[in-house]
Amino acid sequence: MNQDQRGQFSVRLIQKCPVCNNDYNEGRVEILEENEYSFLAYLTCGFCASSIIVRVMTMPHGLVGNAILTDLTAAEVAVYGAEPSVVSDQVLAIHQLIDSNGFFIEKMRKI
Ligand SMILES: [Zn+2]
Numbered sequence: 001m002n003q004d005q006r007g008q009f010s011v012r013l014i015q016k017c018p019v020c021n022n023d024y025n026e027g028r029v030e031i032l033e034e035n036e037y038s039f040l041a042y043l044t045c046g047f048c049a050s051s052i053i054v055r056v057m058t059m060p061h062g063l064v065g066n067a068i069l070t071d072l073t074a075a076e077v078a079v080y081g082a083e084p085s086v087v088s089d090q091v092l093a094i095h096q097l098i099d100s101n102g103f104f105i106e107k108m109r110k111i
Contacts, residue, residue: 014054014067017045030074033081040081042074053077 016023025046033040038057045051051072056065070077098104 014043014052014065017048017050018052018067018069019050020045020048022047032074032078040077042077 014024022045024043028044028046030042030044031039032042038055041054041056043052043054051070051074052067053070053072054065054067056063072080
């Protein structure tokens with residue numbers, strides 16, 4: 001994805017801050033990661049300083065974008081993004097632990 005495309009996509013997909021509704025200033029956009037098919041951007045509102053993470057991907061049927069509000073810094077997003085993903089077996093193991101031991105909340109209070 002070239003520089004011109006990134007700028008157009010970030011402005012078109014996320015024009016206003018979801019917290020204060022002011023327009024994003026393009027100067028507050030950081031591209032954290034990119035490859036041929038997607039990029040990950042970190043936008044900070046110039047008015048209220050809230051931040052969002054935006055992932056834009058090129059799919060066969062067009063562009064798909066996701067955005068989430070975050071209190072992480074851009075550096076923290078980069079660090080956590082490099083961590084291995086949670087896999088389904090880990091989710092199932094936690095579910096089984098909670099399900100089999102009962103009184104999960106009580107056990108968590110003792111930890
Ligand atoms: Zn804002």
